[in-house]
Amino acid sequence: MTFRRRQPHPRRFRVQPPRSRNPAARAAFQRLRHAHDLMHSGKYQEAAQQYQALAEAAEKHGLPQATPLFLQAGRAWFEAGDSKTGLASLQKGLNILEMYRKFQRLNVVGSRTQTELDEKGFAHEASVIGSYLERMRIDHDIRDLQFSREMRGSKLPAKCSQCGGSVIPDQVERFKDGSAQCDYCGSVIQRA
Ligand SMILES: [Zn+2]
Structure with missing residues (x-):
């Protein structure tokens, strides 16, 4: 029997991606x-x-x-x-x-x-x-x-692929897998 994996990234705030219907x-x-x-x-x-x-x-x-x-x-x-x-x-x-x-x-x-x-x-x-x-x-x-150690870990791309906002590695919120959340639009930013 298999279980569906939990969503890896909890939604911390309202994400407003381009696909939003609003x-x-x-x-x-x-x-x-x-x-x-x-x-x-x-x-x-x-x-x-x-x-x-x-x-x-x-x-x-x-x-x-x-x-x-x-x-x-x-x-x-x-x-x-x-x-x-x-x-x-x-x-x-x-x-x-x-x-x-x-x-x-x-x-x-x-x-x-x-x-x-x-x-x-x-x-x-x-x-x-x-x-x-x-x-x-x-x-x-x-x-x-x-300064949390995980903040300094893995590399991130320079810009958010969704909104184009600059990513400042020691300033964004990190998830445990090293990905981060865009400060501006809330999208998940994968490691570079
Ligand atoms: Zn963004």
Whole structure:
């Protein structure tokens, strides 16, 4: 007697693939792809606006994509030369994690954001995020930076095959088999 294997990947949040029958979900997915295309082709201002709108919509509906979308909007604003709006978007993305009490994730994602800013020469903005994280660690008693070992394991493709979003290996959620979940559309990303 055989048993059907359990689905290997639990659905952690509402996936909005192109095959979705819901027209609103399909439209949002197309807008997401469009935003990634703009970002990849260097149209940062337009990409920033698209990401920002998608992030605000995700936040309104309480979707977990809100944080990565705000962070991506922030990156696009910085690339477009608007560091003030960029910093506000980054901060917003991190605040949402704090609001949902995802402190460990906030610690990881926030540190990564701070490093990115530092590397791009935005020392002031990096220190703003750094101070925020320090305050957060004290407030919520987060003592050490714990980077999970499985996060650093196997290789992942550079982009999600579904929506085209960039995959940041130490930032995405990993499954036990080394595959990951796209931050933006929720698709499973197989190991490279
Ligand atoms: Zn995706």
